[in-house]
Amino acid sequence: MDIYEPAGDTVKRRPLIIFAHGGGFVAGSKTDSYPVAFCTRLAKLGYVTASIEYRLGFAFTGFAAPADTPKIAQAALRGAQDMKAAVRFFRKDAATARMYRIFSNYIIVSGSSAGAFAALETGYLDKASEVPSYLDLTALGGVDGTSGNPGYSNAVAAVLSLSGATESPNIIEPGNAPLCSVHGTRDATVPYLQGRIGSLLPPKYVYGSGRLNPRATALGIRNTLRPLKGADHVPFETNAAYADTVFWTVRDFLRPLLRLPGTALAARTASPAVPIAFAYPTPARDAVQLALPENWRDLGEAQLIDLTGRVVQQLKPQAQQLQLLRGSLAPVSTRCGLPGKLPRG
Template structure:
């Protein structure tokens, strides 16, 4: 009986290996866990944790994702975000969808909202993101997480928060000590931008995957005003989008993959399900295994 048990484990291990862990679906899902990662001003900020079932691997990569919604709406339980997390967990990842403070709920985030307020909004969301990542790092043993293989991502406003936290931390945080203990393997951005690409250096040049429409009317594809505001409007603030970020990464010899959608607008902030096989392959080869690839795809 003992030999049969060992044989069964070996067979299961071989089967998962043959299915290419992290690329193909290899697992069923455990019941989703919901945790409060921090409480701020009386608001409990929660995250949902998706895990593969019956996975014997003790240290697994984790994907932590922030939804979009203009810092005014959206939820970690958006159907697209849930579907993505489930797909990732079936491949062997620990996948996390997080909520954060929607500081512009019921209010404008357009050209009538002052630039200083926009910066504060970015900072608060970036802070929530770092707190969520820190929570998962702190609980790495409970969830079997390899803290050297943390992939972070976001859509639209969520991508802006994540990208600013990753590449513009000196602009976002007075105290960067929370960031120093976090080792990021890669970034997955859907129509995101940062305040200033000049702050990307060899030290913080994390490899990334970027999806963006070239005519995005809200978040610039290259370098342009947020929401295309005029210089005289209160909300005028310049941002560096996916094209500018990847040019900086290219100059620093850092891996990236950029999907540019000719004439596309902000609809490319949605989860790119048609391209997820390529995304997960890049996760595996570059984020997890350290290959240095620079790819650009035009659609």
């Protein structure tokens, strides 16, 4: 793996994102341009990121299962086993040398295309009964595999799936880790909803983001689905605008999970302001969404205050859900009474 670290930080409990490249289980590398860009950009936010290699290749050996390709299922499982070994590597380091200062509660797995298959199985496939029966699971080393760092947990805090799919939505179960998915709605390689993959081989039936995230919602699992309307497979790997969308989606999904501070809404009272709701996303690119408490009708006048204490908006709520355009959030006062500008980004 290649490990990217924030430069010059002194944080003792860093969050970690492990990323697996795409390539259909036959190609790709940890040094491909997209994994490098993805890991670099998130490292600049304070994450430790790791772009991993995993075992590639599979050989077709016959029609072992109807309408399915056993070797694709095997390749996905091996990718997950290798990603789980990476999770265990960092959890071992967190418990011993602490070279990377990782907080083991903040380990997130992610991937693009085939790498997303591996990330989904890392996060959700944890029982032998969830592995296709036509695979020799014993010969493959069991669900967790034997790729290294035994004795440590494979558990992750979240799963990021970029144009990914998996064997069945049922591997997502109550209490599982949160899920963030980005997927083109016209993906002809990995279906957005469900369908077969594999053009030259007997196809394998899989379920994409449009089926996995609703499954998570039905189970009460926190999740975000960002459909890229009309987009084909992994457009974010070649198009900067789509890459930005992935970055903003991942950033905004993870921040509440990591309990990072946001902009607070406070009632206007004679006593010191007490936060009663949070605005999101923060920082905001276009608009800030406000979710007010159930007693919002009793607020009267309220103030939106940034982290420096500046009032950036006077509010007279007319509804419990509000949306404020970012460009309209000019400070109306500061602690010292001088005009100021809203911080960018």
